[in-house]
Amino acid sequence: MPQTKESDNNRRSRRGSGAITLxxxxxxxxVAPITASRVLNTPEAVSVDVRQKVLDAVQKTGYVPNRMAGGLASSRSRLIAAVVPxxxxxxxxxxIESLNGTLFDAGYQLMLGQSSYSASREESLLEAIIGRRPDGIFLTGILHSNKGRTRLLASGIPVVETWDLTPAxxxxxxxxxxxxxxxxxAKYLLSKGRRRLAMIRADxxxxxxxxxxxxxxxxxxxLVDVPVRVINVGASRSIRSGRDALGQLLELDPAVDAVFCSSDLLASGVVTEARVRGIDVPGRLSIIGFGDAPFVADMExxxxxxxxNGADIGRIAAQRLIDRAEGREVLERVVDVGYSIVERDTT
Structure with missing residues (x-):
């Protein structure tokens, strides 16, 4: 009986299926598999021409050598790798805490890598992770290099991307x-009667x-006569950066009356600088952050x-990786957990 597209998708959903091999x-x-192996392990033992053919094939397929012992390659590692900024x-x-807790309760361990918002560092981490063949990979965000994406697809390892949405x-x-x-x-601040809006954001x-x-x-x-002013603080996401950015913003537009910050730390800096300058918050200036960090509800x-809801993201992602690692099909591949605007004193 011919294999249908649906049955093929089901087959590929199982851990390890579809992986590019040596x-x-x-x-x-x-070339022979043993020759390809020599190129990757003892390249000096292979001619330059053959070596280049194999390396070209590695590049095209996205193949990453399995660094685990050959006898363990078909076994579950009970290890999940995560890359976070x-x-x-x-x-x-x-x-991270929810991901780790859910995995631990199911008998899995979490290996954590930090990319520091660097695409090149993320790519290096992924190469090291794929080579060790974990049972699953957790990624923060969706924008990965073409090389990294190719390697992830070629590995056959279950992957869950988080903190973002994409149709693909x-x-x-x-x-x-x-x-x-x-x-x-923007709609929320405009509904509060704000008309000179700005954003302070990290890069x-x-x-x-x-x-x-x-x-x-x-x-x-x-509803507004002036464009949104945007201050980019670069890689810094500190309270000091938020303070400095508000100073820059007030030089550009002394009448600015609302600021949306790309993180709560930056917003905390804006609140601090506003208080130092005697600016009434929220009467004169509304401020809103992003992330709802535990300390922001206790600020003054x-x-x-x-x-x-970061806990939901971690829990759902962990369960999907566990299901795939244990051969269970995941029917709902994309989950939108949503968000909410929390109104407190600064608006």
Whole structure:
């Protein structure tokens, strides 16, 4: 009986199926598997021409050698690898804790790597992770290099991307729309009567999408006469950066009356600088952050922010990776956990 597309998808959903092997590389290069192995392990023992053919095949297929012992390659490692941008005062901590707890309760261990918002560092981490063949890989965000994406697809390892949405995930996805957040925060501030809006943001792609959607919504509203001012603080996400950014913003537009920050730390800096300058918050200036970090509700004034249910993201992602590792089919590959705007004293 011919195999249907649906049955083929089911077959590929099982852990390890569809993975590119050394035999596939050898076939593409037109050499024996043992020759391909020599190229990867003892390249000096192979001619330059043959070596190049095999390396070209590796590049085309995205193959990453299995660093585990050959006898263990078909066994489950009970290890899940995660790559996150940051772990220091991080909005991702709730997700990491929930991910780790759910995995631990199911008998799995979590291996954590920090990319520091660097695409090149993320790529290096992924190469090291794939080579060790964990039972699953947890990623923060969806924008990975073409090389990294090719390697992930070629590995056959279950992957869950998080903290974002895309119609074309690598495998599974648990997240929310950053563009929708930008638009909804703009609508919220406009509904409060604010007419000179600004954004203070760090230099990362997800913050960029929130900023563009925020500015676009303000422009389309027809309620303001000036464009949204945007201060980019680069890689820094500190309270000091927020303080400095508000100073820059006030030089550009002394009449600014609302600021959307790409993180709660930046927003905390803006609140601090506003108080130092004697600016009434929220009477003169509304401030809203992103992430709903545990400390912001206890600030004075308490910070309005965008709440993300990081615990749900970690729990759902962990369960999907466990299901795939144990051969169970995951029917709902994309989960939108949504978000909410939390109104506190600063708005």
């Amino acid at each position: 035999r596939d590389v050898a076939k593409l290069a037109g 940051s772990t220091v005062m991080s909005v991702f901590m709730e997700t 995930p690598i495998d599974m996805l648990v997240g929310f729309s950053h563009a929708d957040i930008g638009r909804d925060v 990362d792609e997800r913050a960029d999408r929130r900023a563009k959607a925020f500015a676009g919504e303000v422009a389309q509203s027809g 004034p308490a910070l309005s922010t965008v709440h993300i």
